[in-house]
Amino acid sequence: xxxxxxxxxxxxxxxxxxxxxxxxxxxxxFDRDEYMYSVNIExxxxxxxxxxxxxxxxxxxxxxxxxxERALVLQQDPLxxxxxxxxxxxxxxxxxxxxxxxxxxxxxxxxxxxxxxRWHWINRPLEIDQKFxxxxxxxxxxxxxxxITRQCQGDFSLLDQREDNLWMDAGIATTQADWSLDFDxxxxxxxxxxxxxxxxxxxxxxxxxxxxxxxxxxxxVRRLNWTMTINPRLDTSPEQYPHWGxxxxxxxxxxxxxxxxxxxxxxxxxxxxxxxxxVFSIRGYLASLQELSTSPKWARRLSRILKSLPDEIxxxxxxxxxxxxxxxxxxxxxxxxxxxxxxxxx
Amino acid sequence: MIHAHDIRVRVTxxxxxxxxxxxxxxxxxxxxxxxxxxxxxxxxxxLGDDDGAIRNPYTLSGSPQDRGGYEITVLRTTDSRGGxxxxxxxxxxxxxxxxxxxxxxxxxxxxxxxxxxxxxxxGITPFLSMTEQLADLGQNFExxxxxxxxxxxxxxxxxxxxxxxxxxRYCSDRGERIDxxxxxxxxxxGTHLYVCGPERLxxxxxxxxxxxxxxxxxxxxxxxxxPPPGDPFTVRLAKSGQTVTVGQHQTLLEALERAGVEPPSLxxxxxxxxxELPVLSAEGELLHYDHFLSEEARAAGHSIMTCVSRLKGRExxxxx
Numbered sequence: 001x002x003x004x005x006x007x008x009x010x011x012x013x014x015x016x017x018x019x020x021x022x023x024x025x026x027x028x029x030f031d032r033d034e035y036m037y038s039v040n041i042e043x044x045x046x047x048x049x050x051x052x053x054x055x056x057x058x059x060x061x062x063x064x065x066x067x068x069e070r071a072l073v074l075q076q077d078p079l080x081x082x083x084x085x086x087x088x089x090x091x092x093x094x095x096x097x098x099x100x101x102x103x104x105x106x107x108x109x110x111x112x113x114x115x116x117x118r119w120h121w122i123n124r125p126l127e128i129d130q131k132f133x134x135x136x137x138x139x140x141x142x143x144x145x146x147x148i149t150r151q152c153q154g155d156f157s158l159l160d161q162r163e164d165n166l167w168m169d170a171g172i173a174t175t176q177a178d179w180s181l182d183f184d185x186x187x188x189x190x191x192x193x194x195x196x197x198x199x200x201x202x203x204x205x206x207x208x209x210x211x212x213x214x215x216x217x218x219x220x221v222r223r224l225n226w227t228m229t230i231n232p233r234l235d236t237s238p239e240q241y242p243h244w245g246x247x248x249x250x251x252x253x254x255x256x257x258x259x260x261x262x263x264x265x266x267x268x269x270x271x272x273x274x275x276x277x278x279v280f281s282i283r284g285y286l287a288s289l290q291e292l293s294t295s296p297k298w299a300r301r302l303s304r305i306l307k308s309l310p311d312e313i314x315x316x317x318x319x320x321x322x323x324x325x326x327x328x329x330x331x332x333x334x335x336x337x338x339x340x341x342x343x344x345x346x
Numbered sequence: 347m348i349h350a351h352d353i354r355v356r357v358t359x360x361x362x363x364x365x366x367x368x369x370x371x372x373x374x375x376x377x378x379x380x381x382x383x384x385x386x387x388x389x390x391x392x393l394g395d396d397d398g399a400i401r402n403p404y405t406l407s408g409s410p411q412d413r414g415g416y417e418i419t420v421l422r423t424t425d426s427r428g429g430x431x432x433x434x435x436x437x438x439x440x441x442x443x444x445x446x447x448x449x450x451x452x453x454x455x456x457x458x459x460x461x462x463x464x465x466x467x468x469g470i471t472p473f474l475s476m477t478e479q480l481a482d483l484g485q486n487f488e489x490x491x492x493x494x495x496x497x498x499x500x501x502x503x504x505x506x507x508x509x510x511x512x513x514x515r516y517c518s519d520r521g522e523r524i525d526x527x528x529x530x531x532x533x534x535x536g537t538h539l540y541v542c543g544p545e546r547l548x549x550x551x552x553x554x555x556x557x558x559x560x561x562x563x564x565x566x567x568x569x570x571x572x573p574p575p576g577d578p579f580t581v582r583l584a585k586s587g588q589t590v591t592v593g594q595h596q597t598l599l600e601a602l603e604r605a606g607v608e609p610p611s612l613x614x615x616x617x618x619x620x621x622e623l624p625v626l627s628a629e630g631e632l633l634h635y636d637h638f639l640s641e642e643a644r645a646a647g648h649s650i651m652t653c654v655s656r657l658k659g660r661e662x663x664x665x666x
Contacts, residue, residue, distance in 0.1 A: 086456035089483070162455050163563045214612050214620045218381050218447045219351060273382035274410070274479075276453040 005064035005125055011072075016232035018291050022061055024345060026287045027052045027264050029224040031343045033304040037198060037313070041211065044220035044268050052266055055105035056220065057098060058283060059153060064125050066153050066175070066234065073174035073235050074150075079182045080237070081146045083158070083170035090158045090170060091145040092135060093272035094279055098148045123151050145170060154266075154283030157181070161276055165189055166212060169277075175234035175284050177227045177263060178318060183238070197312040212269060215278055220270040227317040228326070229263045232286045251322040256329035257290035260322060262302065289329055295345030299333035306330075352392070352444040353380060358415065360439055365497030366422040367468065368434055369407065373415035375442060380416055385476030386452035386540075386568070389416060390614055392444040393432045400600050402429035403614045405471040405568075406448060407501075409478055416445070419500060421468040427575060427595045451613050452542070452568040454479060459536030461487035464524065464551055466543025467494070470501055472568060473542070477509060490524050492516040492547065526554040540566045569615060573597045573654040574635060580661045583607065584626055592656065599652040609652060609666060616654035623664045624649050630659010 008015045018026070047053030052060075073080055083091060099121055103112040113120040117134045128151065132139035140147045149156050149172045157171030166189040173181040184192045189209050199205060215221065229236055230247035251259050268281040293299035306319075306327050314320050340346070355372035363369045374380050388405045408417030422434045437443070452472050454461070461480055463473050473489055480487045489509060493499035495517035505513050516522040530539070530551075539560065541551040548567050555565050575595045581602070582589045592601040599621055602609050612620035616636030625632070625648055634644045636651035643649065650662070 089456065160456065161453065162457065210619060214618055216351075216447060216449060216612070217383075273448070274384050275456070276384055276450045 003061050006061055008062070008065045010065070010069045010232055010234040014231050014233070016062070016065070016286070018287055019061060020294070021050075023287060023291050023294055025051055025060075026292070026345075027224060027266055027285055028262075028292070028298055028301075028343050028345070029226045029264050030301055030305050031341070033301050033308075033339055035305050035308045035310070035313075037202075037204075041208070041221050041223045044222040044270075052283075052285065053222070056101045056268070057105065057152060057154075057281075058266070059102065059106055059109070063153055067126060067151060069234055070150060070174045074146075077239055080174050080239075081149070081172040082181060082185050083143065083145055084186065087158050087160060087170035087275070087277070088137070088144070090160070090272055090275035090277035090279075091143060093274050093277065094156065094158060095134070095144045095148045097270060097272065097279065098152050102152065126151055146172060154281050156282070157280045158272075158275075159189075159278040159280055161213065161278065164213060166209065166278060168192055173237065173282075176237050176282070177229070177265065177284070178236055178238060178241075180238045195316070197316050198310075212278060215269060215271045217271045217273055220268055222266060222268045225265040225267055227263050228319050228322070229261045229286065230259050230322065232261055232288070234284065234286075248318070248321050251325045253325055253328050256322070256325045257293070258288055260289050260326050260329070261286045262289070262292060289326060293330070293333055296333050297339050297346045299330050300335075300337070301339045303327050303330035303334055352446060355380070355416070355443055355445055357437055357439055357441045357443065360437070363419060364500040365494075366434075367419060367500050368422075369417055369419045370433065370437065371408075371415050371417050372443065372445060379413045381447050382413075383410055383416075383448035383475070384450055385410065385454055385479040386472045387448040387450040387475070388452075388472075389418070389448055390446040391418070391429075391433075393429045400427060400429055400596065401603070401614060402427075403449075405452075407471040407474045410475050411478070416448075419468070419471050419474075427573070449612060451618055452540070452566065454485075455538045455564075455566070458538035458564075459486065460534060460538070461485060462529070462533055462537050462539045463487060463489040464529075464539070464541040464543070464547070465489065465491045466518075466547040467492070468500065469541075469543030469547070469568075470499075470505075471542075473540075474501060474505075476540070477505070477512075481508070488512050488514065490514045490516065490529065492518050492522075492524050492543070494519045526551055527558070530555050530558050530560065538564045538566065542568045545569065569617070569637070573614075573616070573656075576633060576656050577658060579630065579657040579659060581657075582661060582663045583666050584663055585666055597653055598650070598656055598662075602652065607666075611653055614653045616651050619651070621652045622649050623652055623666050626663040626665050628657055628659065628663070629661045630657050632656075632662075633658050 010016055052058045099112045102110040109124050111122045119132055119134050121130045155173040155175055157168050159166040160169045168184050168187055171181045193205050233244055236244050264285045266283045270279045272279055306323055314323055354375040356375050357370055358373045359371040361369045383406050388403045390401045390403050392401050394400050404418040406416050407419040420430050420433050422430050465473050470491055477489055496519050516524050539555055541548050552565055578593050580589060580591055590601050590605040592598050599611050610620050612618045619638045632647055632650055633656050635654040638651055
């Protein structure tokens with residue numbers, strides 16, 4: 001696959017956009033017209049060629065720009081990347097998982113040569129050529145997790161497993177939908193999920209935790225989550241709220257198509273071999289209402305989903321103020337006709 | 347029964363390591379490296395004639411650094427369901443078997459300030475890889491190993507030379523006992539305790555630690571007793587209508603797998619909770635042998651852990 005990595009921005013002048021091919025492969029998360037809460041976990045197995053789940057780790061046309069954005073965020077706020085000391089084994093596990101996966105899926109961009117503990121990593125898009133000793137932190141320019149996640153799209157957290165619980169003891173979050181690693185670090189699974197409405201009463205987190213505690217090596221799982229973001233801004237963190245919170249007041253019926261973006265997170269979970277920790281990856285995809293409406297099915301379905309969304313969930317996702325404007329903008333595609341089954345475009 | 351995620355391996359070496367104790371080496375048939383594992387991990391091995399009528403869990407006793415294959419160390423037991431007897435008597439070098447990917451239900455706690463490892467007999471197996479990993483990580487630990495010394499205890503010489511003063515041996519056939527009270531009372535705060543061995547040793551260690559005020563989060567144990575046999579019974583699956591007979595030496599889980607059903611499972615020792623299935627009705631008494639369900643849940647009889655528990659009676663109906 002040949003791909004042109006675009007020079008684009010996710011802040012200030014917001015030059016981000018999706019190519020027609022990127023829109024077609026957008027992981028639209030709704031398989032029906034009515035909103036239904038579900039945990040929707042499935043095995044993270046190879047999906048259709050060209051889809052975001054063709055490979056375990058998806059690298060797309062925004063790769064180089066997203067890595068520049070990550071470096072900017074880290075420069076301004078180093079606390080976006082944190083790791084408690086006992087997580088060093090899990091950090092190395094993550095280096096191995098990402099490097100081997102990226103090199104195997106995209107040999108035209110990445111290569112990994114291993115001779116025992118002596119590893120040689122080449123990242124052509126970012127012009128990196130690094131020889132290092134696996135397990136020796138002194139041989140890399142950053143700590144292992146930070147080193148590799150500065151070269152991989154998506155946020156990551158490393159969950160330590162002990163006391164029949166999962167603990168968010170390391171992670172990097174520069175492209176997050178309003179959660180804070182600095183706030184959550186050291187919390188357990190129940191603590192960091194406490195703000196989610198409804199799901200606790202439904203027993204969702206007890207079941208999900210039990211399932212994840214038994215997650216097996218070599219059998220990763222994934223799910224999709226979604227929210228909406230104003231402007232193609234990757235860094236909608238609580239730390240940056242003063243900069244992006246006001247964006248929600250600037251949506252108008254005229255500009256909603258360009259400003260309002262569906263933000264879909266492809267979340268993956270892998271058991272790590274040496275540390276017995278779990279890596280939780282959160283890979284975000286953005287598409288404006290206008291981009292999505294190039295498939296009228298998606299436009300009709302999204303407007304129906306937004307209409308049927310319970311107020312509590314709209315509040316939790318931060319959609320309350322602009323939801324009517326999005327529905328109004330999408331209404332030009334609402335001709336009452338049915339939508340075809342499945343998540344895919346027309 | 348072979349599972350979709352099984353790894354096909356060839357037995358490449360069988361060695362006697364002590365009385366009635368053999369080490370088996372497995373290498374992937376496709377020639378690649380098997381998945382990495384960490385200290386405390388186990389695999390399940392499909393055993394018996396006719397492509398694995400039973401599946402037993404065995405701790406990986408080799409080195410996590412060994413990327414060519416896996417090793418397990420198996421004691422020939424007399425009350426065996428046939429798993430250890432099959433390995434000792436039927437399995438030959440060159441033979442192919444199916445194994446699962448590694449599962450770690452006895453992992454190292456990386457927050458511990460110190461690790462106290464207590465092994466009895468063949469319960470030494472998880473500590474072979476754990477001590478190697480702890481040493482590599484520069485962790486503070488001690489291993490106390492109770493064994494029968496007359497029959498050449500498995501791995502004693504290797505552990506002694508590798509661990510030096512961190513290794514402590516007790517010859518139970520000479521009347522030597524681990525003084526659990528002194529040992530456990532003398533540990534600094536922040537120590538984590540790991541025990542593996544005969545049921546009696548595990549129970550005594552947990553009881554002593556608890557009575558000395560050890561927090562339960564700091565006590566880790568792995569039981570490796572096999573599921574007990576029992577009278578045959580019938581199980582009916584309500585969703586498919588399928589009826590399966592569970593034999594005397596077979597577990598409910600194995601009988602279902604044998605019938606082509608792939609119900610959830612993981613540890614095969616009644617510990618992890620993965621194989622829990624809802625019970626619709628039971629004509630007879632449910633014999634719960636697991637360590638997972640609470641007393642209340644057992645009394646309620648709404649679910650059963652298929653890997654170890656069974657029915658004493660005629661027919662069990664599961665909502666599956």
